[in-house]
Amino acid sequence: MNIEDKLKDVAAYFKHKIIKGEFEFKKCGEHTATVLIDEKYEFQLWIANEPKNNFDFYDSSFILKNSDGLKFRTQKERLAGWRQVKPHVQAYKNKVLKREKQKAFNNLKKELEALE
Numbered sequence: 127m128n129i130e131d132k133l134k135d136v137a138a139y140f141k142h143k144i145i146k147g148e149f150e151f152k153k154c155g156e157h158t159a160t161v162l163i164d165e166k167y168e169f170q171l172w173i174a175n176e177p178k179n180n181f182d183f184y185d186s187s188f189i190l191k192n193s194d195g196l197k198f199r200t201q202k203e204r205l206a207g208w209r210q211v212k213p214h215v216q217a218y219k220n221k222v223l224k225r226e227k228q229k230a231f232n233n234l235k236k237e238l239e240a241l242e
Contacts, residue, residue: 137196140169145206151214158184159215173215181208
């Protein structure tokens with residue numbers, strides 16, 4: 127077995143963990159979600175632009191990225207992974223991001239009131 131085959135096996139392992147929901151959701155923004163696999167391997171997943179079509183690993187290690195193995199190749203894989211991540215993204219956005227936007231809104235409102 128050569129190094130490329132080993133890297134493909136490692137990439138398949140991480141994809142399987144996402145598809146099975148075996149990860150810890152850390153946080154997300156508008157474009158990416160951060161997950162932790164096996165309590166030590168952190169990955170960013172692309173969640174913007176209709177995730178059912180574009181859901182994929184976004185920012186992974188140089189070795190895995192260049193092995194061309196760390197990608198959800200089929201629509202079925204992307205949908206299976208997105209189904210596991212989506213509830214976490216929605217909950218996070220509803221809780222944390224909404225609170226941050228409300229705080230920013232209130233600060234802007236105070237600034238406008240100070241100008242009057």
